[in-house]
Amino acid sequence: MPLRLTWACTFPLPRRTRGFFPPVKLHYHLIAQIIRSLRDIFVDRRYADKVVEFAFKKHPKWGSRDRRLFAESVYEVVRHWRWYWHLAGLPDAEHNQPEAITEERLWYVWCAYWIMAGHELPFFDEVVHVRRGAIIERSKQEVSPAIQASVPDWMEARLNRELGQAWIAIRATLNQPAEVFIRVNTLKTDRRSLKTRLAQEGFITETIQDIPSVLHMKQRYHVFGMAAFKEGLFEVQDASSQRVAPFLQVEPGMKVVDACAGAGGKTLHLAALMQNKGKIIALDVHDWKLNELRKRAGRAGVDVAETRLIEGTKTLKRLTNYADRLLLDVPCSGMGVLRRNPDAKWKLSDAEIDRLIIEQQDILTRYSAIVKPGGKLVYATCSILPSENEQQVQKFLAAHGAEWTLEEELKINPAETGHDGFYAARLARKPAEPTPASAAVPTTEPSAE
Numbered sequence: 102m103p104l105r106l107t108w109a110c111t112f113p114l115p116r117r118t119r120g121f122f123p124p125v126k127l128h129y130h131l132i133a134q135i136i137r138s139l140r141d142i143f144v145d146r147r148y149a150d151k152v153v154e155f156a157f158k159k160h161p162k163w164g165s166r167d168r169r170l171f172a173e174s175v176y177e178v179v180r181h182w183r184w185y186w187h188l189a190g191l192p193d194a195e196h197n198q199p200e201a202i203t204e205e206r207l208w209y210v211w212c213a214y215w216i217m218a219g220h221e222l223p224f225f226d227e228v229v230h231v232r233r234g235a236i237i238e239r240s241k242q243e244v245s246p247a248i249q250a251s252v253p254d255w256m257e258a259r260l261n262r263e264l265g266q267a268w269i270a271i272r273a274t275l276n277q278p279a280e281v282f283i284r285v286n287t288l289k290t291d292r293r294s295l296k297t298r299l300a301q302e303g304f305i306t307e308t309i310q311d312i313p314s315v316l317h318m319k320q321r322y323h324v325f326g327m328a329a330f331k332e333g334l335f336e337v338q339d340a341s342s343q344r345v346a347p348f349l350q351v352e353p354g355m356k357v358v359d360a361c362a363g364a365g366g367k368t369l370h371l372a373a374l375m376q377n378k379g380k381i382i383a384l385d386v387h388d389w390k391l392n393e394l395r396k397r398a399g400r401a402g403v404d405v406a407e408t409r410l411i412e413g414t415k416t417l418k419r420l421t422n423y424a425d426r427l428l429l430d431v432p433c434s435g436m437g438v439l440r441r442n443p444d445a446k447w448k449l450s451d452a453e454i455d456r457l458i459i460e461q462q463d464i465l466t467r468y469s470a471i472v473k474p475g476g477k478l479v480y481a482t483c484s485i486l487p488s489e490n491e492q493q494v495q496k497f498l499a500a501h502g503a504e505w506t507l508e509e510e511l512k513i514n515p516a517e518t519g520h521d522g523f524y525a526a527r528l529a530r531k532p533a534e535p536t537p538a539s540a541a542v543p544t545t546e547p548s549a550e
């Protein structure tokens with residue numbers, strides 16, 4: 102029977118912000134939940150954000166410090182998993198083999214994290230064999246950059262090949278905890294009013310100069326619990342991501358298709374930029390994501406977005422030559438958002454990225470027909486890999502350069518901005534020749550039938 106003791110110690114804060122923090126009690130059940138959640142992520146291969154959300158729902162009585170301790174511990178261990186596995190004295194070759202990730206080993210990995218965060222180990226049965234000195238000793242030994250920076254070998258090789266020296270700084274940035282940014286919903290408020298309202302409620306935010314829709318949350322608040330969120334005054338969205346919708350150059354009254362809309366982060370932003378005038382058709386291959394989009398649109402007061410599930414080629418064919426603007430926020434490796442989703446490091450593979458590259462080119466090629474002559478599209482990813490970004494655009498232009506031209510590219514380097522890594526390219530379709538063929542361009546609304 103494991104001892105269930107409560108242990109007073111200080112709270113682990115991210116390296117950059119560590120400083121004075123009042124001691125909190127470390128409950129056995131909280132650490133046991135961290136271990137169970139790590140098992141869910143590494144053995145059952147579940148998404149870290151879903152696992153954390155599930156634990157919060159399971160423990161509604163946790164206060165904000167418990168929630169913070171829990172979430173930070175899970176994310177820090179996931180982020181530096183290979184490193185802590187190594188410090189725990191476990192065989193590196195097994196760090197990502199679900200069958201080798203036993204509960205006993207998960208406790209050891211957590212201990213490595215806890216000790217490296219500057220704490221004493223608690224008196225729990227599971228950790229009595231752990232030797233603090235051995236962990237500290239291992240942390241001083243030289244290991245490969247991939248182990249030290251906690252990335253898989255295949256990823257280290259691919260990123261070195263694709264980015265060269267730039268990868269070193271990006272890798273370090275992507276190992277930092279993500280900060281929280283919100284997008285002001287200009288359909289309901291403006292940045293100054295929201296900033297003032299949040300300050301009155303005790304939430305401190307900062308503006309960012311060149312992105313007019315952003316507020317930076319200065320601390321980790323439970324944003325989804327805020328009244329202003331429930332009233333639809335803002336959405337949580339990284340600063341880089343907020344640069345994509347304006348890049349499409351939409352205007353009120355336009356016909357816009359957001360073809361990989363997901364849960365609609367960018368659809369809602371497009372609607373705000375269009376002042377809720379015109380039409381946005383939001384497509385996706387997953388109905389549950391579109392359901393979420395509809396809920397969010399309701400909260401945000403967005404009336405111009407219509408969702409359509411892509412069930413086959415017909416959905417796309419009906420939209421041929423329809424849109425003034427098309428957003429292709431394609432499925433990607435997510436290599437630019439590892440700060441937010443560090444578990445992706447342990448779930449991705451080289452083969453999966455190669456598969457995504459084929460899918461992205463297919464989407465770009467087939468869906469570009471949705472844009473009417475004279476219209477524009479934006480191809481976007483939250484990746485930093487040239488093979489998913491500029492090389493895709495160049496490949497498309499090599500085949501379709503007679504009809505399309507590249508207007509502008511946006512490359513957001515996380516190491517330079519401190520925000521997520523993003524890529525976007527805006528392409529313009531040649532205007533129609535004044536021939537009878539142009540009469541084929543539909544001027545009426547395409548049916549959803």
Ligand SMILES: C[S@@+](CC[C@H](N)C(=O)[O-])C[C@H]1O[C@@H](n2cnc3c(N)ncnc32)[C@H](O)[C@@H]1O
Pocket residue numbers: 360361362363364365366367368384385386387390411430431432433464
């Ligand atoms: C990067 S996510 C989109 C995120 C979304 N635009 C946002 O801002 O919240 C890519 C989306 O593409 C969708 N998807 C995958 N394959 C697709 C396809 N063949 N056609 C359209 N959407 C697809 C995925 O379901 C996913 O929701």
